[in-house]
């Protein structure tokens with residue numbers, strides 16, 4: 001049975017690795033001849049708009065899924081006329097546009113950040129007036145990892161942004177003074193079964209995820225329930241199948257939804273070693289309509305993204321229960337090259353293990369201070 005995957009980056013790579021034990025085969029479509037999956041699976045190198053290539057790609061596939069949410073909806077719809085495409089293309093459409101996403105959250109009664117659409121300087125003025133400062137201006141589409149965003153703190157920032165307003169649909173959001181960022185990895189199978197991993201605490205630098213802690217430490221069970229409730233509403237409303245990631249801000253003891261991604265997610269990489277069933281395997285089970293695997297954690301995990309450069313593998317692997325994943329990409333500043341997951345029996349042990357990591361990981365961009373400031377002096 002061959003599964004088609006749109007996008008051939010590390011998420012696709014890890015999907016394939018999770019699918020091989022289930023006897024699955026994979027075919028990828030990616031415009032880049034450098035896509036990492038080329039090492040382990042069939043790859044079609046073509047643009048997503050190339051209908052002849054899409055036609056050829058879809059031949060004989062059981063279904064098509066995606067690891068990249070900016071696949072043109074037209075490509076997903078074209079394929080959906082030939083073979084099942086899951087998660088369903090409307091989920092892709094909802095998640096590709098920040099305004100659509102916010103309207104969906106609102107419609108489903110899920111608290112979200114204050115926002116206003118901006119498509120002209122006049123609307124921008126009105127939005128700033130109604131939302132106030134500080135605020136964040138974001139492009140509605142194609143923004144990720146903090147790209148396409150401007151933080152507005154002062155009247156000068158507003159004046160500058162107004163002068164340089166990009167000619168694309170924008171959204172102005174109120175700046176949320178959050179205590180932390182949490183993400184939910186929710187799953188719905190084609191059969192309707194749903195499941196949720198424990199919430200994850202995420203730390204970003206420069207808009208890019210650096211560190212995830214799972215399960216999120218010191219979590220109020222009411223917050224986990226609120227996330228579950230929000231996730232279920234979204235999954236049902238979209239008749240979803242697959243993994244859905246939802247990013248939240250925790251603020252004054254409540255959750256505000258920020259955005260969602262209709263795919264496996266960087267903040268779920270810890271599940272490979274840190275949960276009974278990984279997000280990658282569960283995504284495949286879900287789109288195939290197979291029973292979902294347990295989302296229970298196997299300990300306390302920390303996932304560190306390796307961005308731009310790599311540590312010495314031998315030094316990292318000398319740390320007990322450290323798991324290194326390298327994506328086979330050539331180093332470049334800002335590029336996600338791999339990740340490291342550390343797992344321990346208790347949060348205190350995990351903090352101790354993190355403190356023992358080689359010097360490479362004690363640079364500020366790994367955000368370890370966020371964990372280590374909570375004391376490592378009394379390991380359980």
Ligand code: AMP
Pocket residue numbers: 113136143144145146147173174175176177178181204207247258259
């Ligand atoms: P996003 O692309 O929406 O995930 O934004 C990237 C990062 O910018 C988030 O992970 C937050 O750290 C920060 N951010 C985005 N929107 C807001 C907001 N409304 N208030 C405060 N911080 C935000």
